[in-house]
Every structure is written in structure tokens, then in C-alpha cells.
Amino acid sequence: MSDTAPTVVSVRDVHKAYDDGRIHALTGMNLDVEQGEWVAIIGPSGCGKSTLLHLIAALDHPDSGHVHVYGRDLDVIGDAAAYRRSVMGLVFQLHNLLPTLTAVENIELPMFGSGRGRHERRSRALELLDLVGLADRANDRPTQLSGGQRQRVAIARALANDPPLLLADEPTGSLDSDAGRRILDLIARLRDTRNLTTVMVTHDTSVATRADRIVEMLDGRLAEGQGAGASPGAATGRLVGARMLADPAGGTLQESRHRGGRHG
């Protein structure tokens, strides 16, 4: 699979510092993510996981190095808003839903400016609510939903414009294990049914094991011994096929990826 699937995200020697260079969040980070791949980025707090995700989301710019998504250099991207609207969907640890809007209205938000009319926006939002299993909660406000339900609405919102790339920053971080499992099930289903590429940041190894590949970061870069890419050969050392970790029966990373049948 990795021989043929196109690279969606390419991060090359990216540096990023804050506080006038006092805090080095990224120090030469490299990463490749392929089409339809679910990559979990793990590492201790402050290792630069979220910073990396924000750079891929074009919410911030690297100090040096390059981030390419679908071949486009995000540093010279003309319309970052259009990129965020159409190429990627972003899920935060805290759902970040607007409290004054209902679930369905929150999902409509990214569709403003997408060329969809009012009725089309509503119809699409309801369809997505159904997809995340909350069709009956369309008119509830975030305060009327549980944490897991809010996060499902947030995922639905991230998918509003049918982006090929989902970026999730600790999507289960504020949820109990049952609600967290459902969110991960949903991401897996989206990968399997929509060939959605997902980059997920988490500090929880048990959550990371649901992904196709785990990338460990340390001090603003890949932890020692890891390659940026996803070739089966790279699944050695600390770059471990996630499903190998999850599946005691073992098998190669490539085998475990095909198990879902998503690239078939």
C-alpha cells in the first residue's frame, strides 16, 4: 500500500519556536502521511505534538522548513481559510462548539463560504449528524449534550465540507474510556468508508494503538530511531505498527492495514 498511496502530508525539517526563541516547540521535525492513513502522534507534554498539528492545519507558520499538504506548501498558500474549509477538518480536545448554536447549526458553520445554499447546508449537516449517530439531537445545544456527543458533533463539523484530511488534537482527551472508544470507532469507520486520512495527536498510548501507525515525538522532533515515512521497513524500533501493538497475534504492519479493507 505504501508503495502506491500518495503522500498527503509532508513535513520537512520544520522548526518552530515561541517566546522570542526561548521555547523550541519543533526542532527539525519530519513526517510523511499517506492517503487513507491514520497516524497517531504521541509523546510527552510539550514535545511539539499540537504545534505540529497546528502547522498542518495552517493555523500557524513554521520558522523554517516546509509543510506540504497534497503537494502545496502551506507557507505560501494563498487562501489559508479556503484550505482549512475544504482540505482539512480539525477536531479539538475540547469540542470547541459555539454554545449559542444548536448541534446542527454548529456543523453548518464551516459551510459558510463553501458555495452551499441554506437548505443544502442544513441537509448536509443533518446527514453528518446521522453519520455520527446523533440525528435525534440536531436541535440540542452543546450544554445539552454529553462530552462524547459534543465530540461527535465536533467530528461531524470537521467533515462538513467533506475534507480528505482530518486533524484531531487529543480527540478523546476529555472523555471517559467508553465515550473515547466510540470516537475512535467513528474515526476508524470514516477511514474505512471514506478513505479519510487522519493525523491524531494523543498522549494516551492505548488510544494511539487504534491508529495504523504511531509516530513518537520527543523534544520537537521524531524520537530517535524513527523515519518520517510509513514504509513497512520503518516499523521497527519505536515506529510501531499500531495494530501490531493492538493485535497480540502479530503480523506485519502492512498486513494489519489491509485487514480493514480500506484500500481495496
Next chain:
Amino acid sequence: MTFPSLVLRNLLRQRVRTLLTVLGISVGITTVVALGAVTEGMRQTSGAIIRTGNADFMVAQNGASDFSFSTVQQSELDRIAARPDVARAVGVLYNITGVGGNAFFPEMGVRPDQLPAIVGRSTAGRLLSGAPDEAVLGEGAARSLHASVGESILLGRTRVRVVGTFRSSSRFENGGAYLPLRTVQRIAGKPDTVTAVYVTVAPGADPKRVAASIERDEPTLATISSVSEYGKVDQGMTMLDALQLAISLLAVGIGAIGVTNTMVMSVLERTREIGILRAVGWSRRRIMTSVLGEGVALCVLAGIVGMALGVAAAQAIMLVPTISSFLTPVYAPAIFVRAFAIAVLVGLAGAAYPAFRATRLTPMEALRHE
């Protein structure tokens, strides 16, 4: 959900603050509308005075600070009347006196033989015969004074006999009384003078040329044929216009500060939300449109409230008999257009800075905001 409904919903999040801002801005709009209606009414009253007796134009003292202070000498009136291009020149002396509760009762002195040229026929009784103590009341004045033909009434400190009534479309004229010119000259202490001369040109003569010729021959006088020229003989209208402009500017300034304050607070409170909107793909322009839209919506709402209150205020002013005796507020469409334009301008001006601030935030700054 539409974009405008989203904008309006943001306004409803802080209902009390929105309400107070709307009320604050609407005070300015109220003043603009009320003053506009009163000024327009004054203009109409002035227009009616200019057209007294269906004259071609009016002649009064050039540069008078107020029309009522205008003085035209009898000799000047005689020279105008004697011109071959003038068919008729009627001199009228206006004197304002107190009658009952009305401190603004117009007494109008005219030569008795010229009164028919001004008011036509009497609607009851007769017109002036020449006796010094006679008065012909406008129907409005007769109603407000409860006076009928044959009764004796007190105008200021002068007792007169009501010999008839007349009807006029001018509220000013209809709310006053015509007396013999000499009687009013005596009451006002202005012998051999009139306030204005109403000129009807001779058949075939061009009123504009005649007016220009009179202005050349009588340099202390000015001719007025339309309300726009009224400023030549009454600075009051000019002052009212200036006052209206000043109040409009004040309304814009004060309103804009109110809107800026409200919108800055609103943007500050919603900084994180703005970050979320940027993160889900809203452009800077859409964020700016949203904030500007809120400001304009706030002010349009204030404009509607202000217009309603302005009409109510103008009507309330009319409850004062002194004012209502000579003035009717005129709600010209231009007043409401101006008020609406001011409201929109206030909204845009007031929301411009907060909108700019909102767009300057980077998504990360906004998302980090607690």
C-alpha cells in the same frame, strides 16, 4: 441558519447590553428625526408666509437676523408699489403677542382695502372696514380663542372686535388675526413700517427680473420667492439647519463610541470563538463582515426605535399650544432617509475598529484566548 440570522443571534446573546446600546444610539436618532420634522414644519410655515396672498415674491429687510425683526419703510413700500412692473404691493406688519395661554399669537397688520387680496373672502362676518379696533380672525384662532363674530376679545393689551373670520392653508396665518395696519404699527411701536411686502408683478412682467430690479434699486431689501432664499431675511432657518447638522454629527459621534464600546467588548468576549471560526475555515473578510454586520444591525434597530421616538417627540412638542399655533411637524421622507443613513454610518464607524481588531487576530492567538 443564514449568515444574517447568525449575526442577529450574536446581538441577542447580551440582551441588556444590546438594549442599552440601542437606546443610547436611538436618542441621537430621535433628536435628528424630531428636529428634522420641526425644521421641515418651520420651512413649510416660512413657505406659506412667502406665498401670502398668492404673491409672486416677498420683499423684506436684507440680512435680518429674524424675519420678525425685518423692517421695510413706508417710503420703500411706496416706491415698490409705484413701479410700472408691479401690479400690487401689499405691506404686512407682523407682531407677536400673548393671547391667553398662547405667547406666540400672530397679529398681522394690513391696509383694510388690501386684505381681500390676501385672504380672499371672509368665512363668517366680514373683512376689515377701516375702524381701528376691528379684527378678522383666522378660523384656527377663532377656535382656540372660542371667539365668534361680534365678540370683543383682548389681543395682548389691546381690545378688539371680531368682525369676521377667514380660512388659510397656512397654520401660522390661520392661527392669527388681521388688524388694520395702523393699529398694529401703534401696538408694535413701529410707525410707518411693515415687516414684508408681497409683490404681484404686472401682467407680462417676469417676476425674476422684477425681483432682481427691486434688489438693485433698494439695496437694503431682499426679494424671496422660495424657501431656499429665506435665509436672506431670517438667520433662524440657517441656524436651525446648522443645529441639525451639528446634532447629526454629535449623534454619529456619540453613537459610534457606544457601538465601538459594545462591539469591542463583544469581540473580546468572543475571541476564542473567532479563533474557532477561523479554524473551521472562516476568512478574515467573513469575520469582519460578521462584526460590521452586528454593528450595523444594532444601529438599524436603534434607527427604527429612534425614528418612532422622534415622531413621538415631535408630536409631544405639538402639545405646547404656543408651538402648535404656528407649526405642524412635517415628516418628509428625506428626514427618515437621513436618520437611516446616520444609523448605518454610526454602525459602520463604530464597528470598524472592533472588526479590524477581530481580523488582526491570528487563529492561534484567538484559540489560546481564555
